[in-house]
Amino acid sequence: MESTTKTANAQSKYEEAVAKIKSGGAAKYHEKNAAQHKMFARDRLLLLFDKDSVTQEDGLFANAQAGDLPADGVITAIGKVNGQTVCAMANDSTVKAGSWGARTVEKIIRIQETAQRLKVPMMYLVDSAGARITDQIDMFPNRRGAGRIFYNQVKMSGMVPQVCLLFGPSAAGGAYIPAFCDIVIMVDQNASMYLGSPRMAEKVIGEKVTLEEMGGARMHCSVSGCGDLLAADEQEAIAQARKYLTYFPGNYKEKPAITEAKLPLAGRPIEAIVPENQNVPFDMYEFIGALCDEDSFFEIKKLFAAELITGLARINGRPVGLIANQPKVKGGVLFVDSADKAAKFITLCDAFNIPVIFLADVPGFMIGTKVERAGIIRHGAKLIAAMSDVTVPKLSVIVRKAYGAGLYAMAGPAFEPDCCIALPTAQIAVMGPEAAVNAVYSNKINEIADPKERVQFVQQKHQEYKEHIDVYKLASELIIDDIVEPQNLRQTLEQRLHLLETKEMVFSERKHPVYPV
Amino acid sequence: MKQVTASMAGTVWNIAVAVGDEVAAGQTVIVLESMKMEIPMEAEMAGSVAEIKVEAGDFVNEGDVLVVLA
Numbered sequence: 001m002e003s004t005t006k007t008a009n010a011q012s013k014y015e016e017a018v019a020k021i022k023s024g025g026a027a028k029y030h031e032k033n034a035a036q037h038k039m040f041a042r043d044r045l046l047l048l049f050d051k052d053s054v055t056q057e058d059g060l061f062a063n064a065q066a067g068d069l070p071a072d073g074v075i076t077a078i079g080k081v082n083g084q085t086v087c088a089m090a091n092d093s094t095v096k097a098g099s100w101g102a103r104t105v106e107k108i109i110r111i112q113e114t115a116q117r118l119k120v121p122m123m124y125l126v127d128s129a130g131a132r133i134t135d136q137i138d139m140f141p142n143r144r145g146a147g148r149i150f151y152n153q154v155k156m157s158g159m160v161p162q163v164c165l166l167f168g169p170s171a172a173g174g175a176y177i178p179a180f181c182d183i184v185i186m187v188d189q190n191a192s193m194y195l196g197s198p199r200m201a202e203k204v205i206g207e208k209v210t211l212e213e214m215g216g217a218r219m220h221c222s223v224s225g226c227g228d229l230l231a232a233d234e235q236e237a238i239a240q241a242r243k244y245l246t247y248f249p250g251n252y253k254e255k256p257a258i259t260e261a262k263l264p265l266a267g268r269p270i271e272a273i274v275p276e277n278q279n280v281p282f283d284m285y286e287f288i289g290a291l292c293d294e295d296s297f298f299e300i301k302k303l304f305a306a307e308l309i310t311g312l313a314r315i316n317g318r319p320v321g322l323i324a325n326q327p328k329v330k331g332g333v334l335f336v337d338s339a340d341k342a343a344k345f346i347t348l349c350d351a352f353n354i355p356v357i358f359l360a361d362v363p364g365f366m367i368g369t370k371v372e373r374a375g376i377i378r379h380g381a382k383l384i385a386a387m388s389d390v391t392v393p394k395l396s397v398i399v400r401k402a403y404g405a406g407l408y409a410m411a412g413p414a415f416e417p418d419c420c421i422a423l424p425t426a427q428i429a430v431m432g433p434e435a436a437v438n439a440v441y442s443n444k445i446n447e448i449a450d451p452k453e454r455v456q457f458v459q460q461k462h463q464e465y466k467e468h469i470d471v472y473k474l475a476s477e478l479i480i481d482d483i484v485e486p487q488n489l490r491q492t493l494e495q496r497l498h499l500l501e502t503k504e505m506v507f508s509e510r511k512h513p514v515y516p517v
Numbered sequence: 518m519k520q521v522t523a524s525m526a527g528t529v530w531n532i533a534v535a536v537g538d539e540v541a542a543g544q545t546v547i548v549l550e551s552m553k554m555e556i557p558m559e560a561e562m563a564g565s566v567a568e569i570k571v572e573a574g575d576f577v578n579e580g581d582v583l584v585v586l587a
């Protein structure tokens with residue numbers, strides 16, 4: 001009798017302790033979160049994991065003796081997303097603003113180690129003010145201090161998908177968690193990344209600036225490129241993360257799942273979308289819509305360097321990565337930022353066995369003082385390096401034109417694409433007809449005194465040049481592998497992706513390239 | 518003040534609006550020629566054209582103001 005009471009007491013003590021920890025920080029911090037439309041960290045995880053998913057949490061009692069630091073401000077758990085096992089960490093901003101102490105760091109390191117052992121995706125749900133300065137000696141400089149989190153991230157990069165959902169701040173060192181992830185989804189107005197807060201900026205360098213301007217979600221998604229997706233609210237951010245993972249395998253050894261095929265959304269056919277006149281812009285999004293399964297396009301970095309589109313999609317149920325020039329923005333010319341954007345996206349696809357398709361309509365890399373000073377050459381080199389050492393199926397489609405180094409950047413024939421195919425109206429050349437005729441004949445043109453005769457001469461040379469770079473001539477010289485009619489493009493890609501399924505290659509035996517960064 | 522700025526370096530090829538015109542968000546106001554392409558410059562928001570800062574044939578650098586909207 002006595003022992004039953006003892007057990008009952010022990011049980012109620014246990015339940016009380018668990019309930020207290022699971023309720024997070026003080027009520028006022030929950031209220032503050034709610035006022036900012038922020039969810040409690042445990043609710044975020046509930047929404048991220050499949051409904052009624054098998055979930056296990058370790059370290060619940062971390063720092064329980066401290067009394068006011070439930071779980072030491074971070075929840076680490078294993079659960080299921082779309083039926084696939086994933087590891088997750090979630091900062092609890094109701095506990096000392098989600099700041100890091102020694103056990104916080106140890107818990108994050110352990111869940112990363114678990115993700116490595118299980119070879120499953122690692123999700124970082126970040127909402128943290130940074131390190132607890134008072135605890136620095138226990139969590140900052142040590143072998144298993146905060147630095148180890150980033151070291152692990154680098155080690156895990158390309159091994160398992162790493163996704164960051166940024167719900168609040170990620171400050172100072174903590175800002176490197178998103179930096180080392182494959183993708184960063186930021187909630188508008190609430191998410192921020194910065195090394196030094198506006199308060200610190202004013203104190204140290206004398207700059208007066210708002211948090212939103214300096215490190216806000218919109219800025220990072222459109223200007224710095226540190227953010228990939230801007231979500232309107234937390235629910236949308238979590239839904240996007242779940243959708244993103246459907247395109248990925250659990251790790252680099254597996255292939256992404258093929259889902260049920262869907263037809264493209266009904267719209268204008270490709271032949272109506274692409275104007276023949278090379279100089280007139282069209283909307284590459286419409287082209288992508290006509291090529292891919294309905295509702296399958298998942299764009300990455302939509303607001304950043306919009307002259308180049310990168311995104312995941314499905315063709316007949318097969319996941320692919322699309323790298324497409326957007327002639328509607330800056331003429332589809334490649335810039336410093338677009339080169340960076342493409343380089344990272346290509347390595348993402350290659351790491352996780354997602355075939356890449358290049359849709360080229362590119363006048364080349366931008367020229368002029370501004371871009372030369374910004375290092376367009378080394379940024380372009382980054383893109384060309386990433387594209388070169390791809391070992392997944394690599395398909396190059398010349399949609400309309402590929403001039404100059406633009407042809408190289410978009411996986412042209414020299415870069416061992418599995419195929420380089422072109423629509424019948426496509427042009428491939430060092431430069432367009434106008435520029436070429438000018439370059440070759442400028443002296444001659446100037447010598448012709450009669451304006452009418454001059455125009456006639458230029459037109460004739462244009463014509464000759466166009467014939468010289470004609471797509472049928474390029475096909476006859478085996479420069480391109482095939483000419484594809486626009487209405488057959490989707491089917492061609494479908495079949496080629498299917499036939500390339502067994503592709504296996506090693507790009508090189510060396511450790512790694514000397515990255516052009 | 519609302520402005521339409523050049524998104525890249527190029528030459529002003531066509532001015533599609535006149536002072537006093539009402540423009541809608543997304544409407545092309547200036548067409549640049551750059552890299553042998555026509556590059557439309559669109560108004561980010563609606564307004565009426567208060568000033569046109571460039572003439573056809575002018576070279577403009579990225580970030581230069583093309584049109585001022587009121």
